[in-house]
Amino acid sequence: MSLQQTIAKKVTYSGIGLHSGQPVRLSFVPAPVDSGIRFRRTDISESDTVAAQIRYVTNTMRATTLENGAVMVTTVEHVLSAIRALEIDNIIVELDSVEPPVGDGSAAVFVGLLDEAGIVTQDAERRYLPVTKSVGVYDTPNDRFIVALPYDGFRVTFLAEKEDHPLLRLQAMDIEITTENYRNSIMRARTIGFTEELEQLRKMGLGRGGTLENAVVYSPTEVLSELRYPDEVVRHKILDVIGDLALAGPLKAHIIARKSGHQLNTELARRLVESV
Incomplete structure (x- = not known):
């Protein structure tokens, strides 16, 4: 217990x-x-x-x-x-x-x-949200998905891809989410940004507190920030998945995702809550 x-x-x-x-x-x-x-x-x-x-x-x-x-x-x-x-x-x-x-x-x-x-x-x-069957969210046109499977623990498998960027064609990670593993492998991974998006973000009133120190910033050809991990992008995506799925409560599940972001993550949380 x-x-x-x-x-x-x-x-x-x-x-x-x-x-x-x-x-x-x-x-x-x-x-x-x-x-x-x-x-x-x-x-x-x-x-x-x-x-x-x-x-x-x-x-x-x-x-x-x-x-x-x-x-x-x-x-x-x-x-x-x-x-x-x-x-x-x-x-x-x-x-x-x-x-x-x-x-x-x-x-x-x-x-x-x-x-x-x-x-x-x-x-x-502690009461865990039971995951007794596969529950998923699919964005087929954009080749994105996130799925929760029954699992006695909390595990995340994530594939991060940006096919049009030479440095981000594929980053993959599979990790059991324990407090120790999170401290050692996930918590220090920073948020991600792209130079071609910065002007648009500022026009939308977003990203005003971002710097090369508190974000991993990519230009079309290189990374401008000093990386903490060679695969920092996928580690941060897992960090985000954990945070977004916290909105469903404590989970025991194996999460498998490809190119998922906040929209798909939170929709999965919604479907998990509704499935009980």
Whole structure:
């Protein structure tokens, strides 16, 4: 039997948002049994929250956005990835802006913050979302898919491809998602960007906090950032999958994906919840 977990104390970190470029203060706060993961916008209300549940997803363009009434938070996937990988069930994420700080573009800063807070067990059993049959989402015209299969654990197999880029024709990884494996192989992988998209992103009001240090930036012919791993792209895609699927709750499943992003990831989370 696995017991639910929360953190031992409140911890805080300040930085800038990846897309907004605005200063933001994030705090992780302990939460009681069965309360789940919740986001609170302290600049809007001290009481209203939005739960990290798939029914509150309103946008998946370039990031995953949650909204409940006046409370909207975006770019939640890296925070959720760290929380889920460290097997934390109940926590409040306080923000005084619309998105978490980008940190170094990975989940490492959030893992470090949660380590600082300490993790404590609670007197209640963790409830996993049962995956008893294959559940998938397919985008056949674009050759993209993501599938969940029954599995006694949590495993991700991902194929990242960008056929028109000489450095990104195929990156593949298969990994059992344990806290140790996440720390060693996934949490430091940074978000990805392309120079040909930057101008369009800025026109859309996105990517304003991105740099060569907190993103892996590719030109049409080369990588402009110093890589942390030769296959950093696929590692970050797995980081995102973990965060997006956290919106379905704790899972035991084998996830197999090709070229999947936030839209397909969250649609799989939705179908998994609806399949129960």
